[in-house]
Amino acid sequence: MNEAYTNNLLMIDLSRKTHEILPTPDALTEDFIGGKGFGAKLLFDSLSPDTTPFSEDNLLMFLTGPLTGTMAPAMRGCVVTKSPLTGIFLDSYFGGSLGAEIKYAGYDGIIIKGCAKKPSYIWICDSHIEICDATHLWGTHTLEANRLIKKELKDDTVKIATIGQAGEKKIPFSLICCEYNRQAGRGGAGAVMGSKNLKAVAVKGTGLVRVHDPAAFKKACQTAVKELEKSADVDALRLAGTASAVEFANEAGLLPHKNYQFGTFAKASNIADNGQSKHLWLGSSACMGCPIRCSKIGAVRTGKYKGIVTDIIEYESAALMGSNLDIPDIRAVAHLVKLCDLYGMDSMSTGTVIGFAMEACEKGMIAAPDGIDLKFGNVDAAEYLIHAMANQENSLGILLSKGVRQAALDIGNTSEKIAMHTKGLESPAWGPRGISGMALALMTADRGGCHQRGFTVSYELSKEWNNHPLDPLSPEGKALMVAHLQNYSAGTDTLVKCDFGSFGISKETYARLLSAATGKTYSPDVFIETGERIWNLVRMFNLAQGMDASTDTLPRRFVEEPLPDGPGKGHRISKKDMAYMKQEYYKTRGWDENGVPLDKTLKRLRIDYVRPDQ
Ligand code: SF4
Structure with a gap:
């Protein structure tokens, strides 16, 4: 009996309309702790390489960790599946309750x-x-489906995950909306849900989560809260959420502007916390029990979009739907993001796809639909494309709804040069020209180009990591930092923690929380060890799905076009630098020159059973 776990996994087979409750295996909790770790192991064990994302055999897993549902601050939930956007492993996190x-x-x-x-x-x-x-409920948007299910169940307190029309149509960057304003956004888990004819999952629980040593656990929680209070990063999040990152990224020349052609945006403050506070925010809000309260509630108060109820516009959405599309009015950005949320489409991928379409049209690679002026800065054109994609309304909507990688392949010619993605996942809003470690993190992230699998930006700009001096422009010495950050992120994602909580909570305190909750003694190193095990297991899974070293790469724009503005002006990540960083990274990880984990690495991590020939 593992305390802090329920020791039950609920397996549901929609084809057979059956379910069973299986004991959570000890081997799973011992080597993989929870959340991402559970997902990686279960996906690896259950899917054969020819299981396509939309096949009945693909798993859609809603997972928790040993601290979920306790007093531990800043915890979330996790969805794991095989992504229809990338064809590889996907873990996507959601807040709320x-x-x-x-x-x-x-x-x-x-x-x-x-x-x-x-x-x-x-x-x-x-x-x-x-x-x-x-x-x-089929054909309803995310919030309407939520409302109708609550009404049907005659219970407002039920917690619900829904898809919108985009997920129903299997648009590969569809999200899962958890309650009203929390999404498992990236990678298309909503499309997998749609492929299963599953509109929603509604949950109500009346049990409690036990912890082994309540007194020690309470003390560890108090320490965690104190650490959060002392953190300047957390303080900034409490004040302005991630919206404050807009001006930071702009000053550093990392803010995408016009499909990443530029790294700065003259009107950045309009879409940052200044603009959001003036035009949108009314108060703060939080996920269940989180003392950081990084989120906002608000409404558009003036202008054409007056009346739209909105959350904070997170940095990634503000950048990709705002500066990236040359749209400086945060009220218009709020409108576009809300449309995505209702249809159930990831606003990050959607912003990148629209930026691609606007540039492709300006360069004559695609034609604009009749009556649509498809150019940067045109809010109406962006809105048109969101509707066209979500409703599969015309050939352009259908083309773009495949995601930027597939759209560029279909268009052909040189459009691939302006398609911003890695492994099919549309690029996040951190252009890496001028900070090579971030480039390496994007190249090697386990779910495709993702900034949350080793965020190096603040270390590189401060030119130091772990007492090692860093030259942000140099390709040398980045591998150790990136691998370490990736391992730690994967390790703590077994707790299903919020990334913002880990800005303040130390590894020692996470280990104390875990030990007090489970009754086992964990050292702070457990997160690096477990994270490395997960990272290698996911690598083996991804290689089995057809990924190889050639896909550890960057969008061509970052490689071929020097950044034209900002502090990193004139810089790009050359092919030579990419090759150097990759080989240094593979060596650091104990992989061969093709990026395949060596037998001795798998053995050290106690996952040598993942070799196909064993
Ligand atoms: S920091 Fe923000 S996103 Fe993270 S758990 Fe707290 S309220 Fe939710």
Whole structure:
């Protein structure tokens, strides 16, 4: 019996309309702790390389960690599946309270396979599991589906994950909306849900999460909260969420402008915390029990989009739907992001796709639809494309809804030069020209180009990591930092923690929380060790899906075009620098020159069973 776990995994087969509750294996908790670790192991064990993302055999997993549902601050929930956008491993995180509710219902995770014969939703109330008809919900947007299910269940306190119309149409960058304003946004988990004819998962739990040593756990929680209070980064998040990063990225020349052609935007402050505070915010809000309260509630108060209720516009959405499209009015950006949220499309990928389309049209690679002036800065054109993609309305909407990688392949010619993605995942809003470590992190991130798998920006700009001096422009000496940050991120994602919490909470305190909760003694090093194990397991999974060293790369723009503005002006990540960083990284990780983990590395990590020939 593992305390802090429910020791139950709920397996649901939509094809057979059956479910079973299996014990959470000790081997899973011992070597993989929870969350991302559970997802990596279960996906690796369950999927064969020819399992396509939309096949019945693909798993859609809602996972928790041992601290989920406890008093530990800044915890979230996690979705793991095989991504339809990249064809490789996907882990995507969501805030709010659904993760905790899954634990209260008695499960460490909900694992869904199969495909319902007709639109359905899953209703879980403790041990009551029901697959309900959702035919009447098909075609509704995310928030409407949430509202209707609550009404149907006659319970406003049920926590619900829904997809919108985009997920129903299997648009590969569809998200899962958890409650009203928290999304598992990246990589297309919503499309996998749609492929299973699954409109929603509704959960209500009435149980409690036990911890082994409540007194020690309470003390560790108090330490965690104190660490959060002392952190300047957390303080900034409490004041202005991630919106404050807009001006920071702009000053550093990392802010995408016009499909990443530029790294600065003269009107950045309009879409940053200044503009958001003036035009949108009314108060702060938080995920369940989080003392950071990085989020906002608000509404557009003036102008054409007056009346739209909105959350904070997070940095990534503000940048990719704002500066990237040359749109300086945060009210218009709020409108576009809200449309994405309602349709259930990732606003990051959507912004990048629209930026690609605007540049492609300006360069004559695609034609604008009749009556649409498809150029940067045109809010109406951006809105048109969101509707066209979500509703599959015309050939351009259908083309772009495939994601930027596939759209460029379909268009052909030179459009691939302006397609901003790595492994199919549209680039995040941190252009890496001028900070080579971030380039390496994007090249090697396990779910495709992602800034949250080793965020090096602040270390590189301060020219120091872990007492090592750093030259942000040099390709040398970046591998150790990137691998370490990736391992730590993967290791602490087993707790399903919020990344912002880890700005303040130390590894020692995470280990104390974990030890007090489970009754086992964990050293702070457990996160690096477990993270490295997960990273290598996911690498083996991704290689088996057809990924290889050639896909550890950057969008061609970052390689071929020097940055024209900002402090990094004149810099790019050359092919030579990419090759150098890759080989240094592979060596640091104990992989061969093709990026394949060596047998001795897998053995050291106790995952040598993942070799296909063993
Ligand atoms: S820091 Fe923000 S996103 Fe993270 S758990 Fe707290 S409120 Fe949620």
